[in-house]
Amino acid sequence: xxxxxxxxxxxxxxxxxxxxxxxxxxxxxxxxxxxxxxxxxxxxxxxxxxxxxxxxxxxxxxxxxxxxxxxxxxxxxxxxxxxxxxxxxxxxxxxxxxxxxxxxxxxxxxxxxxxxxxxxxxxxxxxxxxxxxxxxxxxxxxxxxxxxxxxxxxxxxxxxxxxxxxxxxxxxxxxxxxxxxxxxxxxxxxxxxxxxxxxxxxxxxxxxxxxxxxxxxxxxxxxxxxxxxxxxxxxxxxxxxxxxxxxxxxxxxxxxxxxxxxxxxxxxxxxxxxxxxxxxxxxxxxxxxxxxxxxxxxxxxxxxxxxxxxxx
Amino acid sequence: xxxxxxxxxxxxxxxxxxxxxxxxxxxxxxxxxxxxxxxxxxxxxxxxxxxxxxxxxxxxxxxxxxxxxxxxxxxxxxxxxxxxxxxxxxxxxxxxxxxxxxxxxxxxxxxxxxxxxxxxxxxxxxxxxxxxxxxxxxxxxxxxxxxxxxxxxxxxxxxxxxxxxxxxxxxxxxxxxxxxxxxxxxxxxxxxxxxxxxxxxxxxxxxxxxxxxxxxxxxxxxxxxxxxxxxxxxxxxxxxxxxxxxxxxxxxxxxxxxxxxxxxxxxxxxxxxxxxxxxxxxxxxxxxxxxxxxxxxxxxxxxxxxxxxxxxxxxxxxxxxxxxxx
Amino acid sequence: xxxxxxxxxxxxxxxxxxxxxxxxxxxxxxxxxxxxxxxxxxxxxxxxxxxxxxxxxxxxxxxxxxxxxxxxxxxxxxxxxxxxxxxxxxxxxxxxxxxxxxxxxxxxxxxxxxxxxxxxxxxxxxxxxxxxxxxxxxxxxxxxxxxxxxxxxxxxxxxxxxxxxxxxxxxxxxxxxxxxxxxxxxxxxxxxxxxxxxxxxxxxxxxxxxxxxxxxxxxxxxxxxxxxxxxxxxxxxxxxxxxxxxxxxxxxxxxxxxxxxxxxxxxxxxxxxxxxxxxxxxxxxxxxxxxxxxxxxxxxxxxxxxxxxxxxxxxxxxxxxxxxxxxxxxxxxxxxxx
Numbered sequence: 001x002x003x004x005x006x007x008x009x010x011x012x013x014x015x016x017x018x019x020x021x022x023x024x025x026x027x028x029x030x031x032x033x034x035x036x037x038x039x040x041x042x043x044x045x046x047x048x049x050x051x052x053x054x055x056x057x058x059x060x061x062x063x064x065x066x067x068x069x070x071x072x073x074x075x076x077x078x079x080x081x082x083x084x085x086x087x088x089x090x091x092x093x094x095x096x097x098x099x100x101x102x103x104x105x106x107x108x109x110x111x112x113x114x115x116x117x118x119x120x121x122x123x124x125x126x127x128x129x130x131x132x133x134x135x136x137x138x139x140x141x142x143x144x145x146x147x148x149x150x151x152x153x154x155x156x157x158x159x160x161x162x163x164x165x166x167x168x169x170x171x172x173x174x175x176x177x178x179x180x181x182x183x184x185x186x187x188x189x190x191x192x193x194x195x196x197x198x199x200x201x202x203x204x205x206x207x208x209x210x211x212x213x214x215x216x217x218x219x220x221x222x223x224x225x226x227x228x229x230x231x232x233x234x235x236x237x238x239x240x241x242x243x244x245x246x247x248x249x250x251x252x253x254x255x256x257x258x259x260x261x262x263x264x265x266x267x268x269x270x271x272x273x274x275x276x277x278x279x280x281x282x283x284x285x286x287x288x289x290x291x292x293x294x295x296x297x298x299x300x301x302x303x304x305x306x307x308x309x310x311x312x
Numbered sequence: 313x314x315x316x317x318x319x320x321x322x323x324x325x326x327x328x329x330x331x332x333x334x335x336x337x338x339x340x341x342x343x344x345x346x347x348x349x350x351x352x353x354x355x356x357x358x359x360x361x362x363x364x365x366x367x368x369x370x371x372x373x374x375x376x377x378x379x380x381x382x383x384x385x386x387x388x389x390x391x392x393x394x395x396x397x398x399x400x401x402x403x404x405x406x407x408x409x410x411x412x413x414x415x416x417x418x419x420x421x422x423x424x425x426x427x428x429x430x431x432x433x434x435x436x437x438x439x440x441x442x443x444x445x446x447x448x449x450x451x452x453x454x455x456x457x458x459x460x461x462x463x464x465x466x467x468x469x470x471x472x473x474x475x476x477x478x479x480x481x482x483x484x485x486x487x488x489x490x491x492x493x494x495x496x497x498x499x500x501x502x503x504x505x506x507x508x509x510x511x512x513x514x515x516x517x518x519x520x521x522x523x524x525x526x527x528x529x530x531x532x533x534x535x536x537x538x539x540x541x542x543x544x545x546x547x548x549x550x551x552x553x554x555x556x557x558x559x560x561x562x563x564x565x566x567x568x569x570x571x572x573x574x575x576x577x578x579x580x581x582x583x584x585x586x587x588x589x590x591x592x593x594x595x596x597x598x599x600x601x602x603x604x605x606x607x608x609x610x611x612x613x614x615x616x617x618x619x620x621x622x623x624x625x626x627x628x629x630x631x632x633x634x635x636x637x638x
Numbered sequence: 639x640x641x642x643x644x645x646x647x648x649x650x651x652x653x654x655x656x657x658x659x660x661x662x663x664x665x666x667x668x669x670x671x672x673x674x675x676x677x678x679x680x681x682x683x684x685x686x687x688x689x690x691x692x693x694x695x696x697x698x699x700x701x702x703x704x705x706x707x708x709x710x711x712x713x714x715x716x717x718x719x720x721x722x723x724x725x726x727x728x729x730x731x732x733x734x735x736x737x738x739x740x741x742x743x744x745x746x747x748x749x750x751x752x753x754x755x756x757x758x759x760x761x762x763x764x765x766x767x768x769x770x771x772x773x774x775x776x777x778x779x780x781x782x783x784x785x786x787x788x789x790x791x792x793x794x795x796x797x798x799x800x801x802x803x804x805x806x807x808x809x810x811x812x813x814x815x816x817x818x819x820x821x822x823x824x825x826x827x828x829x830x831x832x833x834x835x836x837x838x839x840x841x842x843x844x845x846x847x848x849x850x851x852x853x854x855x856x857x858x859x860x861x862x863x864x865x866x867x868x869x870x871x872x873x874x875x876x877x878x879x880x881x882x883x884x885x886x887x888x889x890x891x892x893x894x895x896x897x898x899x900x901x902x903x904x905x906x907x908x909x910x911x912x913x914x915x916x917x918x919x920x921x922x923x924x925x926x927x928x929x930x931x932x933x934x935x936x937x938x939x940x941x942x943x944x945x946x947x948x949x950x951x952x953x954x955x956x957x958x959x960x961x962x963x964x965x966x967x968x969x970x971x972x973x974x975x976x
Contacts, residue, residue, distance in 0.1 A: 149575070157594035248456060251454075531745035532749070539737075540815075557750070
């Protein structure tokens, strides 16, 4: 039996440089623009405490008398509030920066949780096979028939039913992360399972088994590095979905409370004032959310096409 | 064919049972039914009696069987917040949701399929590129944002269409209400249907496009062209039919998710449907409604799945043959 | 067009060049190939995969898909130039005057339509027959290609036919408008060995009955030897040698053709005569300068590295090799000099 070694990490950079990835990135203006937007928004979110003129979460710096001020360039605008203020007198620009941070943290953590759950279950299903495999995959099949938003809503309701006494401010973020994580794991599990099934029968895994390495070690040290590739693509594509899911849950009033607003919460607040002509409260967070998701999706699409045209 | 139907029925039954188990677990363990009935100062002895009368001390399987038996008779218990039977609450809201879902599905198919076909056949035209760009935006924009945008444009700014409610409805039979027969009802349907259908429309368009491009590369298309068939016959006789077979499956499944996604649209447009009821029950942890809604939606999904499978088998002669052989 | 004498070839290809424009480069899949096919003649086209055999067929019938395009040359069908016709005029020629048989009968029939529907559709596209007459014609055709109980089988779906039977249906489809010329693109490659001979015999019989010319693309030299009148050997988008099948098979001139003929096992010959050509055909993106065959050629000499050999007449045939562009007495010396 000959030992085929798994791909060596050292050649990865060379492969990346020689591959079409870089070329296709530099060629697509849309992709570059999307990358730029994503970068800007990520930086804005990461450094919001330093970039935002005020801290919208600090009650001491927010005054109700400043509420509903239109953007600075409109009649009645105030130069202190470039994009105007909301119903509680919060600076909208600051609130958007902080809100985007919350949205990205929740979306990102939710995605990671989904990836961890999915990868674990996928590895187990693919490597162990048999009954474990069929149970996991049956659950995945059933869950896949339901839209993620419905599952997230249900989990949200159940978790809040289980922890009735905890205050909503404290638990909201965790509830959201868990809801998103449990709604999006299926795709990872299916992909990982598929490639694990292939890897399992390769010589190097056989060799590791013959040497007598314990199964968990084989899965983590030998199989995982060789099946993890597509996860990056799914992560990118799902980040947009996760951010939308968070925003939707918050908009529906079961996500983040108005005291720690995400983009969805801000839109939900603004929606109440749409008819009185105070368009800015909904417009700016809405545009930010749309730009964020669109840019992330464009990047994800490009990444999928560039890395693996066969991945669906 | 009969064996195939039976097998699919059996699979559907398994799915329904597992969903029922989840619903039951929610019903039984998340919201303790007794706590909803008694108050804090109810004597312990009385609580015990109530538990017994509700059968909560019976073995798990007995309780589960009772739950399923009741669910089959559409008895899902009493809502905590409304103090009314869940089924009558859902029943009076079902027509609104189903009509909305039907109109959006119609919209997404009638617009999505032609757009997909067009973009596949004229890949390099500017219109196709425009459609592609629209589809990307349609997939990226959250549904509620689209709803808000449409309301701002057509209700607030232009004042053409109503922004909330069903308009005037007409009662048909004992419980069905319809907005399809009045002008205001039809006008009220337009914006919510587009909002709800837009995502599915872009999905169907992308699907049709991808599938059609795949089919156009097939040998039998090249052979059809080599036989000198007209472009029309090749595209719309051969390619389209082969494209639509797999699209049926996905479109059918989309119909299911339209009903689920209606939750968001109903909230934006204050549409008096089941989704809004479900959302309120999630906000208030009204477990009986959540559980019942889950069961109902699953039942719809499973039935649609089953119908799609059967339809698929009827359309595709190859499948019909293998299905018949088994 | 009664004025045509039998000396006007049914098909005449002149300097046909096909290019594929890709992101990196423009690849030349066909490089100025020329050949004629006379009325009733069967021309075999052989070569390795990627040599340009199928592209030739697609180019003649006007079905080169983008990014490919005809970059030069002309295709003349019975005296009429067809490669520059508008799409609609070309469509009327396809199926009506040029028929085509594809490689894989499993994929060349639309699985969702009954065999009869596909036949009737094609017949009615090219004739004025009404539905009932077209159906009668379809049944007759199925009978002619050897499908038993055609009245019943006509309403079957393709998946209900075996591979060989499906290829018979494909042949019926190609012949249903009585074309003067047929392109058969590897018609037996995807079939069981046991039915290959039947299909070839069927094509040969139907075409000779009708006086239809055939371009038979294959990489099976045995089929060519049995069926074709003349044979063209293709290599890397060019014709290496073309001539009467007996000459080319028995006594190939081009070193590549020699290798190719050496690769056929003959029943009477001894097994040691089986030769293998070293190396493989170059990719279109890396065709060597000079003669494309030079890296694999056992008789290569200096000129082969710098100059592309043109087809030159040698007796009844043409060959593209510098060896034959010099007096016979010098041939050995050139190689020594190399």
